Amino acid sequence: MSxxxxxxxxxxxxxxxxxxxVIRHLSKNGKMPVLAVDADPNSNLGETLGIDVTTTIGDIRENFMRDPQGVPSGMDKANYLELLVEQALIEKPAFDLLVMGRQEGQGCYCMVNNILNNFTERLMKNYRYMVVDNEAGMEHLSRRTSGQVDTLYLVTDYSLRGLRALRRINEMLLSLKLKVEDSGIIVTRAPETLNEAFLAEVEEIGLPIVGIIPDDHSLLDFDMEKRSLMELPEDSPAVAAVERIMAETCPA
Ligand SMILES: Nc1ncnc2c1ncn2[C@@H]1O[C@H](COP(=O)(O)OP(=O)(O)OP(=O)(O)O)[C@@H](O)[C@H]1O
Ligand SMILES: [Mg+2]
Known part of the structure; x- marks a missing residue:
């Protein structure tokens, strides 16, 4: 199980x-195979990892619904859809990437969704790690009716507003079927020492801070230059911070 x-x-x-x-850490430390899943409809995990994404699961769903009779002869619908998902999976030496794309629109897509969901769940079993980048909020996680998340990192910037969003997400988690094994807070663009008001709010949420990532200019530079974060130097402050977080929260 991944x-x-x-x-x-x-x-x-x-x-x-x-x-x-995190994907970079896993692949550079041989914690493989890794499946990266971009579950944000405005997908950009691929871009961040230096990959051009051409097909998403959303595209496959839309195309199929537009032309349900387009299944090649001799194939059933399920086999055909599974073949398309396999083709949409981007395989790289360091990790594989699956981009979910747009969520379903109007109308009943139940059969197609079931086939796609079952197949992606089966596919996931082939990996040691699966790293899911979600959109803001919990839309995607809350739609997942099965499965579990082993580690949920609740990410906030150094602001009380960011923390309040985490508090709401954490409360919502309690009402979901989704099982979260472990969760912790990561504070980004923060100084080494956090102020008391911030820490008091964290205390009320009741989750540990598992790491602080400093403001790192190289991230903005790479973003502007559309360069993959896989190429960031080892001594970049953000890379070093994530290495520490992973060593402590995900040793194997
Ligand atoms: N520690 C950091 N130091 C400097 N810049 C950062 C840091 N973390 C993120 N950024 C920059 O902030 C911007 C937003 O980051 P990112 O896209 O990772 O946020 P997000 O939470 O995924 O956003 P969204 O909710 O839109 O998906 C990017 O330009 C990124 O380079
Ligand atoms: Mg994002």
Missing amino acids: KVIAFAGKGGVGKTTVAAL
């Missing part, structure tokens, strides 16, 4: 960046 690592938090706090650095 170990599922997921991220949640307010918009723009650094979820995708941390997800990419």
Whole structure:
């Protein structure tokens, strides 16, 4: 069974960046195979990892619904859809990437969704780690009716507003069927020492801070230059911070 690592938090706090650095850590430390899942409809995990994404699961669903009779002769619908998902899986030496794309639109897509969900769940079993980058909020996680998340990193910037979003997410988790084994807070763009008001709010949430990622200019530079975070130097402050977080929270 793969170990599922997921991220949640307010918009723009650094979820995708941390997800990419976690994928980098896993592959550079031989914790493989890794499946990266971009579950944000405005997908950009691929870009962050230096990959051009051409097909998403959402595209496969839409195309199929537009032309349900387009199944090649001699194949059933399920086999055909599974073949398309296999083709959409981007395989790289360091990790594989699956991009979920747009969520389902209007109308009943039940049969197609069931086939796609079953197949992706089966596919996930082939990996030691699965790293899921979510959109802001909990839309995707809350739609998942089965399965579990082994480690959920709740990501916030150094603001009380970011922390309040985490508190709401954490409360919502309690009402979901989704089983979360372990969760902890990652604070991004923060100084080494956090102030008392911030720490008091963390205390009320009742989850540990598992890491602090400093403001790292190289991240912005790489973003602007559309360079993969896999190429960041080892001594970049953000890379070093994620290495520490992973050593403590995900040793194997
Ligand atoms: N520690 C950091 N230091 C400097 N810049 C950072 C840091 N973390 C993230 N950034 C920058 O902040 C911007 C937003 O980061 P990112 O896309 O990872 O956030 P997000 O939470 O995934 O956003 P969204 O909710 O839109 O998906 C990016 O330009 C990224 O390079
Ligand atoms: Mg993101």
